[in-house]
Amino acid sequence: MIFAAAAAVAVVQATNSDTPPNPPTEEAAALAVGQSGQAQQAAQPIAQSADADAEQPLQPEQQEQTPAQPMDAPDSAEPSDADEPQQSEAVAPVSSSQPPATPEDEQQDPLQGFIVPIAGAHVTEYEGHLPNATRTYRNDGIHEGFDFYEWAARVTIDYNTEILAAKSGVVIRADLDYVDITPADWARFESFWEDGFESDQQAEDVLDELRGRQVWIDHGRGVVTRYAHLSAIAEGIAVGVEVQQGQVIGYPGESGQEEVYDPDKNDIHLHFEIRIGDGWLGQGETPLTARALYLHAFGITED
Numbered sequence: 465m466i467f468a469a470a471a472a473v474a475v476v477q478a479t480n481s482d483t484p485p486n487p488p489t490e491e492a493a494a495l496a497v498g499q500s501g502q503a504q505q506a507a508q509p510i511a512q513s514a515d516a517d518a519e520q521p522l523q524p525e526q527q528e529q530t531p532a533q534p535m536d537a538p539d540s541a542e543p544s545d546a547d548e549p550q551q552s553e554a555v556a557p558v559s560s561s562q563p564p565a566t567p568e569d570e571q572q573d574p575l576q577g578f579i580v581p582i583a584g585a586h587v588t589e590y591e592g593h594l595p596n597a598t599r600t601y602r603n604d605g606i607h608e609g610f611d612f613y614e615w616a617a618r619v620t621i622d623y624n625t626e627i628l629a630a631k632s633g634v635v636i637r638a639d640l641d642y643v644d645i646t647p648a649d650w651a652r653f654e655s656f657w658e659d660g661f662e663s664d665q666q667a668e669d670v671l672d673e674l675r676g677r678q679v680w681i682d683h684g685r686g687v688v689t690r691y692a693h694l695s696a697i698a699e700g701i702a703v704g705v706e707v708q709q710g711q712v713i714g715y716p717g718e719s720g721q722e723e724v725y726d727p728d729k730n731d732i733h734l735h736f737e738i739r740i741g742d743g744w745l746g747q748g749e750t751p752l753t754a755r756a757l758y759l760h761a762f763g764i765t766e767d
């Protein structure tokens with residue numbers, strides 16, 4: 465049970481880390497000064513975005529591709545069409561010399577050309593952090609994204625760590641007026657987990673609350689990245705703003721999690737999702753297969 469032991473140690477490290485003791489609410493409040501005048505805008509439904517832009521519906525279960533090729537053929541990517549969404553196999557380079565993709569860039573596979581949203585972060589193999597890991601307290605029991613914790617990502621991840629736009633796009637959600645959850649909110653969540661939700665919509669609403677302060681970026685063609693549990697949103701980020709790949713959009717935290725109001729605990733991490741229409745990258749796959757799809761999206765090859 466080496467793995468289990470390592471996980472247990474890791475959990476201890478995650479909850480007793482040496483990260484700054486200042487409560488995220490205070491820091492968030494300080495960092496949010498100047499943004500408070502802007503009204504929070506409701507998120508635009510993903511489906512709407514997908515319907516508007518998706519000339520070729522992307523199906524996560526069809527995204528299982530061959531391992532990423534060396535990043536030396538940026539021009540060989542062919543525009544995919546509705547009949548053959550998988551024909552492009554070239555990996556878009558992540559170097560700064562490559563012009564950032566735009567939502568209008570139809571030349572690029574929409575599920576490639578991303579960067580890891582925290583500089584230097586290792587894309588963990590720890591199953592609990594991967595898409596489709598079980599979440600017993602969730603309605604559907606499934607983790608829909610990728611977690612970046614300091615101990616697994618092997619880089620510092622605290623309230624000051626920069627979260628980067630994984631790809632160029634347009635901000636469609638920025639919770640500028642977010643209010644942290646309270647113990648009463650958490651008790652409400654627990655009552656649902658115990659007694660069940662009254663509707664799918666209610667379950668979805670609670671899941672959204674659990675994701676805390678969020679930024680969503682629309683990359684076109686039904687592909688959206690989500691950044692959750694933020695402690696703060698970067699200056700200038702608001703709905704409608706165009707962001708470039710690598711631009712700082714926010715800072716990690718634990719918003720939406722019970723640790724946010726417990727000064728003795730922390731759960732600082734970035735929850736990151738690549739959404740495809742109403743689903744997510746790797747949906748229906750095993751966690752490790754979903755991880756492989758993320759590696760492919762990031763242009764990372766492993767032995």
Ligand SMILES: [Zn+2]
Pocket residue numbers: 607609610611734735736
């Ligand atoms: Zn997560």
